[in-house]
Amino acid sequence: MAIRDQQISELRKRLEDERARLVSELRDLQSDASQWGESVRDEDSSYGNHMADEGTDTFEQEKEIALQRNLRSVLNEIEAALKRMDEGTYGICIDCGQEIPIERLMARPYAVRCVADQEKYDRVHR
Template identity: 50%
Template sequence: MGLTKEQQADLYERLIQLKEDVKGSKKKEESMLVESSEISNGVGNHIADHGSIYLDRMTEQTLDQVDDQLEGEIDAALKRMEDGTYGICEKTGKEIPYERLKAVPYTRHSIDAKKNEETTQDPNEFDRSFSDQMRDLTNRETMDQMHSDTYERLEEEQDVDVDEEK
């Protein structure tokens, strides 16, 4: 049956709007980063304040990664529109219903393919991944490493605060 020109135009507009929303979200996060940087430059901040700032920055980095991934999916969907493969499931080769595309315009898979993927996944995969991450977090060598850019920046700010007090 395929998508009508009106449906395809509607989905194109949705993808463009989603992309603009993601870019707008990134700009907000950048301004929040500047604000938290200004707070961290204060003299005599309590160590808990620095911990909160660190957590905020880590959250922002995670959200940036999610936004980047979503933007990549949107770009891929726009490319599929150009190629004429938009709306065709990459796993089954069948058409993806308009209702699904309207709900998730950047989707690559039909609902049946997605359900099949979810039921064939190893249910213990998440548990193993979580256990591996926790083992890394509790590994003394990992805990003692302070190599993140954020941590180094906080350490530099702390050193500046100490020098100013002298």
């Protein structure tokens, strides 16, 4: 059953809303990271940090970097889904060429594979 125009419109809105949320979250994280960097430089100029403090700071910085990387990855998937909508290829599995069920797209609007092919992909790429 082909995806109806109304469903595409709803999914496009969800993707655009999620894109806006992710862009805002990334902006906030980058702002926090720059403030964190200034704070660390200020602390380094006066007294040495305790090793545990340095470890905590490093952990927090790595956590922020991983979160930013994950947000950018999802943002790229959303951008690709919007592009597929514009090209008319949205909702088609990239592996088998069959339609991705609307239930899957409603759950994960940027899905590129049907469930069966995604499971195969996940088994191979673990």
